[in-house]
Amino acid sequence: MEFWLWFLGIVVAAVSYLSKTLLADPRLEFRAVVGRIDADLIFYSNLITATPADVRDKDKLTEASAALRRHASDLTAAHNRLSWVKNKRRKQVAHATSSLIGLSNITGKGDDVHYLQFMDQVVVDLELWRQHGELMVKGKPSVESSALPSTSTAQVAPRSDGV
Structure with missing residues (x-):
């Protein structure tokens, strides 16, 4: 055993x-x-x-x-x-x-x-995560992001600094 x-x-x-x-x-x-x-x-x-x-x-x-x-x-x-x-x-x-x-x-x-x-x-x-306006967007090109991206086309996470 x-x-x-x-x-x-x-x-x-x-x-x-x-x-x-x-x-x-x-x-x-x-x-x-x-x-x-x-x-x-x-x-x-x-x-x-x-x-x-x-x-x-x-x-x-x-x-x-x-x-x-x-x-x-x-x-x-x-x-x-x-x-x-x-x-x-x-x-x-x-x-x-x-x-x-x-x-x-x-x-x-x-x-x-x-x-x-x-x-x-x-x-x-x-x-990579990049900030666009008030949102953190994963892998969203900056060339297309003159305005805030809609949440339906990008993965969105809350900002880590609590704002």
């Missing part, structure tokens, strides 16, 4: 470890990469849209461009760790990756049109 309890304990521990390593860790890593992308898109947005005349420190432009490219490669690597699981987001991740590289290429060139296209592609494909 003791042997079977001991054996069952080892089997449960092994299954738990494998499920954590093969399922939970790659998903958490992917979400962490998406979180870093979201944070840096906000942090570097003034540099991405800046014209060359607006920027005094060219090293900051290089830093922003390199960060966006690093995020594109990290996103692909994190998604590839999930690839053995049936994953419906392969096209979305590929579009987001190419949009991050596009943002890297236009950093500091003052290209607002491409900025909006690339940014909207990343926001929609990675399902």
